[in-house]
Amino acid sequence: MTLYNLFPLLAGPFFRWSAHFTRVAAMGFDWVFFNPLLLDPQSAAPPAEQVRQMVSQARANGLRLMTDLVINHCAIDSPVTREHPEWFVHEPDGRISSPFCMENGQKVVWNDLAQFDHHHTRDPEGLYRFCLSVVEHLLGLGFQGFRCDAAYQVPGNLWQRLIQEIKSRHLHTCFVAETLGCSADQTRETAHAGFDYVFNSSKWWNFNDWWLIEQYNLVRESTRSISFPESHDTPRLCQEVNGNRDALKQWYLFSALFSAGVMMPIGFEFGFRKALHVVNTSPTDWEKTDTDLTSYIAKVNAIKKGHFVFHEESPTNMFPYQNPNILLMWKASAKHRDEALLILNKDPNHHQEFSTDRFRQFVQSGAPLHDVSPEYPLEYIHEPFHYALRPGQGIVLVTSRM
Numbered sequence: 001m002t003l004y005n006l007f008p009l010l011a012g013p014f015f016r017w018s019a020h021f022t023r024v025a026a027m028g029f030d031w032v033f034f035n036p037l038l039l040d041p042q043s044a045a046p047p048a049e050q051v052r053q054m055v056s057q058a059r060a061n062g063l064r065l066m067t068d069l070v071i072n073h074c075a076i077d078s079p080v081t082r083e084h085p086e087w088f089v090h091e092p093d094g095r096i097s098s099p100f101c102m103e104n105g106q107k108v109v110w111n112d113l114a115q116f117d118h119h120h121t122r123d124p125e126g127l128y129r130f131c132l133s134v135v136e137h138l139l140g141l142g143f144q145g146f147r148c149d150a151a152y153q154v155p156g157n158l159w160q161r162l163i164q165e166i167k168s169r170h171l172h173t174c175f176v177a178e179t180l181g182c183s184a185d186q187t188r189e190t191a192h193a194g195f196d197y198v199f200n201s202s203k204w205w206n207f208n209d210w211w212l213i214e215q216y217n218l219v220r221e222s223t224r225s226i227s228f229p230e231s232h233d234t235p236r237l238c239q240e241v242n243g244n245r246d247a248l249k250q251w252y253l254f255s256a257l258f259s260a261g262v263m264m265p266i267g268f269e270f271g272f273r274k275a276l277h278v279v280n281t282s283p284t285d286w287e288k289t290d291t292d293l294t295s296y297i298a299k300v301n302a303i304k305k306g307h308f309v310f311h312e313e314s315p316t317n318m319f320p321y322q323n324p325n326i327l328l329m330w331k332a333s334a335k336h337r338d339e340a341l342l343i344l345n346k347d348p349n350h351h352q353e354f355s356t357d358r359f360r361q362f363v364q365s366g367a368p369l370h371d372v373s374p375e376y377p378l379e380y381i382h383e384p385f386h387y388a389l390r391p392g393q394g395i396v397l398v399t400s401r402m
Helices: 014-026 047-060 079-083 124-141 156-169 184-191 211-219 245-258 294-306
Strands: 002-006 031-034 064-069 073-075 100-103 106-109 113-115 145-148 174-177 197-199 224-227 261-265 316-319 326-332 338-345 352-356 385-389 394-400
Touching: 002 014, 002 294, 014 047, 014 294, 031 145, 047 064, 047 124, 064 124, 064 174, 124 156, 156 174, 156 184, 184 197, 184 211, 211 316, 224 245, 245 261, 245 294, 245 326, 245 338, 245 394, 338 385, 385 394
Parallel strands: 002 031, 002 261, 031 064, 064 145, 145 174, 174 197, 197 224, 224 261
Antiparallel strands: 073 113, 100 106, 316 326, 326 338, 338 394, 352 385
16 A cells, blocks of 8 residues: 545645646555545535545546544534434533543543543444444545544444445455554554554654564554654654755655555655644645655655565564664565565665675575665676665665575
8 A cells, every 4th residue: 555645734625636646646656545625615516526526536547545534533513412412421520521642641632522432332333323324425425445543442343343344345445543652452452353454653663673573563464554754643754854855765765665555645755844733734834845756756656566575564574784874674475475675774864884795694585686776776786795875775675585
């Protein structure tokens, strides 16, 4: 899965999206994920028809569409809170409870939201049927996938039932679990509920510690995962690295090749620095920059699509190396014969040296290695091998086991 997050508050109403779809498709993305949608108030078309027109434009570009599925909560002023108060968690004084999370030891409450009571409602079947109707409605509009918000806070047996029932009628529907901020056990339990993907935490990795591989292996046999260099909930990577384009390339390459899925938010390709905001962002926040990584991202996505080893949660290992600024990531397809070695310069500011007498200490295959790197690919891999990697540069070597 190559997933582009088209953030509607930045992109604007639907009639502006055609150019975005063209750019997204040219970069090699196959899915577009939307957060809350923006209708065109000037359009004479009804809301549902506006959505269908947008869906048609996306499909004309070969794109599949994913949107948020929120069944953990709804708006506090939704008619549902008045029509079915029995579906919600209540405070001791009778008020409907709002969902919350713990952030840096502090309780953060979303007072504009109402918490569904999937665990103890006296009408579980009614609440389930309501959630099912929401999914069916969105499928009817043309969406084919769902990012399931706060998935770990909804009972796993409910997800299993919902996913199985939907897929029995719409086989290729894709369900992605939003699991950021939950514990390792919660991630594993959520992965077992039938999701096609969960999000991993590679965004916060330091290129050294082993926790990422441990997390990866925790869910690898249950489902696939999605990496991202930034998201609509994080600071912009370009801001964090002070505009270093080599760091942007480095992180996208790693994110795309680490796991079966990769997601990139709108504006990353242009080095946007202003963080996305679920309320305050507007089309006027579109930034003018001198950065354009669209060609590079297209090459990386082509590498991902061109080799089975990058389509799945392949057995993966990080090899120690004498230069601590070099990352060696090995992957081998569990279903095909593909094998890959990523040699990545962790340092986005300086050249770093890599050398080896033979590559067979890093790969199992005896077949020739091929360099499919997005930049500066080598026509032939010599042994012994010595190379000074440019700042943040990655060399992607692939082969097939005999």
